[in-house]
Amino acid sequence: MNLKTTVLGQTYQFRDLKEVFAKANEEKSGDQLAGIAAADSRERVAAKQVLADLTLADIRNHPLVPAEEDEVSRVIEAGINEKIYQEVKNWSVAELREYILSHRAGDSELKRISRGLSSEMIAASAKLMSNLDLVTAAAKIRNISHCNIAIGQAGVLAARVQPNHPADNVQGIKAAIYEGLSYGSGDAVIGINPVIDTADSVKDILLMTKEVMNKWDIPTQNCVLAHVTTQMRAIRQGAPADLIFQSLAGSEEGNRAFGIDVALLDEADELIRKEGTATGPNYWYFETGQGSELSAEAHFGVDQLTMESRCYGLARKYKPFIVNTVVGFIGPEYLYDSRQVIRAGLEDHYMGKMHGLPMGCDVCYTNHMKVDQNDMDNLGVLLSAAGVNFVIGVAMADDVMLNYQSTSFHDIAAFREVLGLRPAPAFEKWLEKMGIMENGKLTAIAGDPTIFM
């Protein structure tokens, strides 16, 4: 394994694969905080050059996080199809990048090769891609999933309605749901982040959302994004949940900080299959985001992009209905400004898609980042062009419970209109029945939440 190269007359000798991986990343404040980032552009390109010539076998044979020490590594290893891996193991990362971007590789070819790749190999390919490479590659992959309805088809952009309320007021949550539906959002999920993490509270919100869905015959799915154990208690008490939710980290230690492990996810998986209310076969909603492993001091000195890719390796075990990276939520110590957030959003979406996941993105920022709503407009358009399965819809992008900004119901309507995208087919039919949409366009009554009263 050659870890040495020369760039612009200067020779670089890297210590190990971990160092090459970290330094080959585009600039991120999180890698700098971890003390593993490239010192300057020249060192960054040197690392990319070294990485380009490494083979996929080099990556597999030098694990960044040893399987003996980490169950996420074991899940990723166990998921690799050996026959397909044998076909590609002598490819360099450069060859992998070029194959993925070539006209030879369409949707089904990429889905097939994905089964022979580890999360680290997919991360390596992302490190050699420009932003437009990431868009181009991801746009080829359509990962369709089905819970009560199917989303992810070509030409479809779905949206989660995120009707959070600072005190979990059920009427207040309902009001924001009506607003979202009236703009044509809500096909991915009606999903609420609760303030109060108790089974009773989760149950109340699940019951209310189910009631709204039944009353208006809405083809979608409900979810309350409490801790998985709280949702499990609520479901065991008879709460109607179509989806079960959990945040994931890319290491066993990181997941421990989230209060979960693979055994618990397995248990929840069994429960939602037995006692969930949806059609299926996809019942999971996962969220991820670069930086959470470092935040929990559970990153093994590995860069945040690679750790993020490992989240997807874990997620694919459970064949989720939706996965999204909450890309700008964690804060400026991981992604400092709009440049870094936009880059990370495109990386995460690409890596998720390459794992075969129905990938969405919470295009978002907190107020202490050097980002504003214009940057979200940009990333939203880029991801919509890249074929993102869904984005998040919040009233005027302002989440009054989580105190951050995402994309708005207006934004989703605009992404669809500008790029010729449509809601999920079943949901669009319903929008037409309700008179909210006609031939893919919002009608004159769209935007009036009282049509649901």
Next chain:
Amino acid sequence: MEQQLDMLVDKVVAELQKKLTEMARQTGHPKEQKHDEAAAHETAGEEQPVVAEEPVRMAQVPHPKWQEGLVELLDSTPARIGVWRTGVRPLTKTMLQLRRDHAAAVDAVYGEVSQPLLDEFSLFTVETQYDNTENYLKRPDMGRILNDEGVRLLQERCQKRPQVQIVVSDGLSASAVDANLRDVLPSLMDSLKSYGLTCGTSFFVKGGRVASMDHIGELLQPEVLVLLIGERPGLVTAHSMSAYMCYRPRKGMVESERTVISNIHRQGTSPIEAGAHIGTILSKMLEQKASGVKLVL
């Protein structure tokens, strides 16, 4: 000082004018309007650091199916609903309101606590190793340690081993300190007095993180410490403050050893109530010799 005061008065007047023009242009919900008027009077009457205006919420849907229903929906949530649209984009006023609220939040992060306010409470300033705001945001570890000058100042000017140590810090919102300190601090002092507790030398930490209390704890060795610090600003309010409390703070404390009251602002836990509440919690910490999850409240 006089110059700063003049600037402050100018700001208040400008703010008031802005409000009056805005009110004149509005023909909305009478309740909202009255509320705004009250706020304007309040601002005029007191020479306070200017805090952002309350968002004016009015349903914009021109021909709703049910007008009363729309008011009911708006009353049930602070979310920006019923805002209407032009094509698929928001109306200009709605868009500008969002930008205005974001500006307040950004200013809270990049702003500075008013010096006259700190002088009023005789709080001297020490700094952490944060260096500048960009670095503060990128390197939370540096906001947890005082710089050498800060260490020297504490050793020179602060009473050692006090029963209660009060520390104020800007954290992620300077305007949280501006908006709440004048209420929270006197009520906290009254509360401490009523419990017969004594207080060391209070001071202000610029560029502080929550865990700066550990370093301060090592230096001054108080029985209990309370850190009043600006929270990460949201759009509904950029002026929210938290009080982090700890029994015998020292290096290596974990989060679960701290007790916290968050959401201290006018629309949340009122700063006056919070001050009294903090006093009660500190007295319980002294009684039980514990804080965080071990403290029984």
